[in-house]
Amino acid sequence: MFTLENFDIKLETEIIGRNFIYCEEIGSTNTELLSGKQNYKMNGTVLLAEKQLSGKGRKDRTWQSAKGLNLTFSILLTKELISAININHLNFAASLAVVNAIENLFQIKTELKWPNDVLINKKKVAGILTETSVKGSKIERLVIGIGLNLNQVAFQGEFNLPPTSLKLETGDTVDRENILAEILNIFEEHLDELSMNPDNILNDWRSKCKMIGDKISVTDNEIMKTGIFYDIDENGYLLLKHNDIIEKIHFGDVSFI
Ligand code: BTN
Secondary structure, eight states: OOOHHHHHHHOOOSSTTTSEEEEEEESOHHHHHHTTOGGGOSTTOEEEEEEESSOBOGGGOBOOOOTTTSEEEEEEEEHHHHTTSOGGGHHHHHHHHHHHHHHHHHOOOOEEETTTEEEETTEEEEEEEEEEEEETTEEEEEEEEEEEOOSOOOOOSOOSSOBOOHHHHHSSOOOHHHHHHHHHHHHHHHHHHHHHOHHHHHHHHHHHOTTTTSEEEEEETTEEEEEEEEEEOTTSOEEEEETTEEEEEOSOEEEEO
């Protein structure tokens, strides 16, 4: 049971989450918000679903989450808000908001994995999927979807990275309303920062990504590349150093070797 009053009391934003839509069951919160229906026009609209029937992950994967135990939600940003920022940075602002919220509320160490997985003890606790709808050549709407495992303690299926939840890591049941409000409060602050000083967000992201400097392999379109995770560039692309060259990787899955 998600208690709207408890969420509302904690929400301190001006825009993000002020139009809040709660639903029991839906295909995917990302797909729904991107559809641009009447209820979903307001900048900062947040759609939370207790259960997604076809939750989506990166690279056409699925996102499975047990009903009512975790958080699966999406945030809508319209063209007015995103025109002032580099949209590649939004993934970083969102994943940082998740780690900042977890660390503020639970004093537990988190880590970021490029491009935007949130890990605790090398296991994945949250994933982020950003999607856009375009009109002509212009982005009309952008949706940031966040799946965060909170109170689920068993996971079935095959995973690239072993999944975990905050309950598994802390032993305690998590108050979903509180952490959702915390994430949205921080995300709005990060959005302001992105329009003024995006380097601060990229630097904070770097400091939470322990893989920088390590030997990694990246699978990009079925092709595996190996090298040193040199850095991320100003657009958030991964810079892979191998054979004395630095290659820019736009998409891919990273693993340690
Ligand atoms: C990933 O790690 O592959 C990204 C997972 C993103 C999952 C969230 S859950 C809410 C939103 N709606 C979706 O269909 N996907 C995202």
